[in-house]
Amino acid sequence: MYQRQIDLSSYPVPCPVCGEQLVCINATHARKHGHETLSDFLKTHGIDYKTLLQRSRKKLTQLYNIDRKSWVVGYETAVGSIEYARQTYYTDYRAARDKGIKSATPYPLTNTMLHNHLNGSAPLAIFASGPSSSYFGFDVDSKELAASHTLKLVDSLEALGIPRQYVHVSFSGSKGYHIDLLIDGKMSFEKWNDIGEYVVEVAGLTDESIEFRPGRKNGQAYKLPLTLHPKTGNFAGFCDNRTLESYDIVRSHNYLFDIEKMPQGLLFPLLARSRQWKREQVEAKKRPPSRAARPVIEPQEMAVAVTSANLLWSAEDKRDKVERWCNVAFDGVGTRYNAMKHIAIYLWHEQGIEDEDELVACLVEINDREYTAGRVRTPSHECVNEYRAFARWVINETDGFYVRERELMITQAEIQWVLGVTDIKARDMLWALLLSSKAFPSKSGWFYRTSDALQKMLSKPRKICRETIAVKRRWLTERGYIETTAAASKREFYVNHIKQHRPMRYRLLFDHPEHSVVLKTVFYDHEMDCRNLLCEIAATLLPVSELKLLKLTA
Template sequence: MAPTKTDNQKPIIKKLNDFYIQTRRKYLVQLTEGKYITLNKDRMENVFYLNDGMIKRHLNGDLTYGIFAGGYFNKFISFDVDCETRDAARWATLRLIYVLTEEFNIMRGHIHVSLSGNKGYHVDLFFNKPIAIQDLKAFYTTVIQEVGEVPNGEIEFRPSWSQGVKLPLGVHQKTGRRCWFVDTETLEPIKRYDYILDIEPMPADTVTDQYFDLSDEQAAEFEHVVESTDITANVADYSAGLKRATRILDAGQLLESNSRHHVTFDLAKFFHSQGYEGDEAVTHILTVLHNTPRDYFHSDSTPDFWRREAERITALVFDRGYTFGNTDQPIVIHKSEILAVLSCGTFKTKQLLYAMLVTSKRYGKSFYLTAPTARKMLGTKSNETVTNALKRLADGGFIEYTRKGEIDVAMSRDIGRPRYKPNKYRLLIDEPAADEPSVQVTQEQSVVEVAFLLCDPAEIKQYVKRREYENQWQ
């Protein structure tokens, strides 16, 4: 069947945009042999954003495109049925539709199935509100448990940030088959492009009570903030988001007009990473906003709206555990740095200096450290233990304060009692030589593990007292 005429493609392209596309920065292109390549605007200089012209070529069958989820939210879920035979795929798809309708009370009219172009099917559900990816995955897992074992195949979750799914209504570049939507009773192809025009999204609370009251525009803005702040070129550099957060906190106000949403998100992640409670984070964020000149905001933006947005975004960040993007990436530790750690004092002091070393490599030599974060680093509930360890490190010349005991004037005024800003520190450990031994480590590895990777037991014993070695290092 020939592709639709140009005049009729516009509403179809709009529907594909509305239902499927959460991010345009990263997408799939299918090659003639059926394989896919991933194009990512953030990593490839000459890549275009996914646009309507590309979708038009997709509908014409010239090229075939696929999409990814934005990373945190999506407005649809696709069950990708992939089996060795068409009969097995047909059985699995009909079984899945039965489970969705009978076990999860989803109306058949809200289930939309399309051909994969090979042997399988894509079973799609569309929602009226964006849903967190992890909640969609939880729903998927529950459904698949009810479906049971799929003979000679599997049903996979799509899309995620790392695994995309092909857009419907295009042509499979290897088989040449058009990926029509199909009848959910018979799985016979519905050879009409305008099928998609009749699709209506279903209520998000049909599958989860954890959806977020975001418009598509707000979700897209959130995803853009995530993408722009979480990408780091070098694990030893500042995260872009953290750097912005620290600049804002130092200034005590917004530094750019119309930046409230981005700053709220960055600050919420910062306070979460520093061990603050959610309500404390909201209070700090609102202090920054209230200290900002009014002309930095949209004319229709109100303090009440700031508060609601700060509460909503902070709850989202804390509930989902969002952090700055380089916290899980490996970093490089050199032997001289570990020897400095071994020489600094008690085992708790060694633990703290090693944790500060890791922090400095991730976020820069000058960094924040709050009491809750320091207690977490040491695995203690005692403020005295933290205070003593910090004093030993400062007295021993391993660290210095770049900010200490500074009162947060605006916060103190608002709460009616003195409130201090988080202390800032700088490491004074010598820079390692270029040719000395080093290892890549992750955040799960302890100072003991890393020390044994770089030093033999005899070297470690030169810096560690016998009782400490017997209790902590064996």
């Protein structure tokens, strides 16, 4: 049956303190919590609403950067018939009407209009305020195939690195769906649409009826959720983004309230890939047609090389350690086994020998030399299997424990990913972990890093304390930037990380580009603060406009 309006005043809102369902949070309820007045109760607990209608209106305003000077509103012309009209706010309303501007209105978009949208009497479609937007929507209107196409887009977004928890699907009220991305910053319309086109390409839906809101010129309005469809009367609520099960009115409003904005940095790797794909499309159109098959050119990221990345100890410390090994290696009977194991570690992790056979050959050569000198009593042909076992142990079991001398490649996408972190201290820690992940690589992606080592990297001019490291580790984990082996309890932490002297293990949840073009080489060692290195690399890889937007300073 066609609905003309939703009476939201009859729907309950849960008290955020005790969870009791209330039509309106009132003074009687405030007194139950020991407060004399309602205003004192609301202020104490940071509550800025009393009804479900107020809560959803405030949340919509928070999530969507709505242009209150221009919008589209639906008004009823007959039962079951609504027409949409654009409204534009003019301070000099009479002059605008005299010029024949039919859309002119003397009032900006008000809270009452948002209330009318939520109760279904006057649905709203919005424009983004300013030259950028904190939201982006895929408008899927493929009729019978809309559900299938929507799920393909959601799956593609997840495959491209956007966690499903940040992909919000709502029913249009007819046959289509909307897919919303809501970020904690703003992004230009051009960048949003580059991402949208790439996602549609990956999903294989380039020939389907999928539109973007906002478009490149922000010329088309985007219908807000949680209203009634003007023709069908169906409720345009949120859906499960795996099954497209439609939520009812209360569940949809609660879903809206629980939405958290996506960290903008999660979009930067996807933006870099989408722009690389766009450049390839342009280059492909410029190339003359040819019957001969052309080689596939892998996308390349701009990068900066970092040399002398002594993240664990200085060059002097390493030299002293190697000399100590050599001096005590063959100083008596029975020392060959331990000496050759230490030498295998040194050759693999610090000399850059990355092939098992080459490592075994080096150990055999050393054994031959020491056997000839009389310091080893076992000939090398009797030790080959033992040395091969050493090599496999070093390669498979110690990867991630030791630093390996190499150039570290930092790409533009990685810099944008780090700088997308809004919390400054969490950003600094993620940057230190990114450098560590490259100095301590392993095939699984896991690496070890102690709090002391992170403090050394973040010590100039201001040192990050151990408590802050623990807090920001949780912050980064909860927002999908890293994984850790953090213990579930203090006792478990004591057993695993203190009693057994196990440092914390980390893994970054980011797909590092495989191909890069080095624009510059910079120097870094253990005496420098890695925050200065971040500023130097960012200034090389990012345009000035983006640096200003990120407010990055050394």
